[in-house]
Amino acid sequence: MDCETLLAYLSDYIDRNLSEDLSQAAQDHLRTCQNCRIVLDSTQRTILLARQHTQTVIPAERRQHLFEQIQSAFEKRL
Template sequence: MNCRGVIREISNYLDGELDSSARADLERHLEHCEDCRLVVDTTKKTIQIFCNSEPVALPSDVRARLHEALEKRLRRRAP
């Protein structure tokens, strides 16, 4: 999985909706990609703050805004 894949799947990953092979794939990427680790970590913390530590799905508008922000960030980095 590449950075784009991680961004695409991040909400599924954090919601626990990824199947085990996709999850393992994503976690392998996180092991060597500090950027994605930071994004996942920040997103996880944000969700926890929003939801008072209860694991709940992101509201769709928050999810959309998050994806947009992450896509922009990726586009800036990629030549």
């Protein structure tokens, strides 16, 4: 799996919506790629923080928006 693929699956990975194969491939990539670990980390932290503040699940739409922001921040760093 490469970075682009991982980013495409990241949201589902966090939600544990991936098949076992994909999830395993994502984990393998994350083990070797610091950039993606950072993206995963900040995505998870942001989602967690938002949950703590609102006590509600972030609507899918907002999460998608959030994820796109993080993704574009990541792409600028490449």
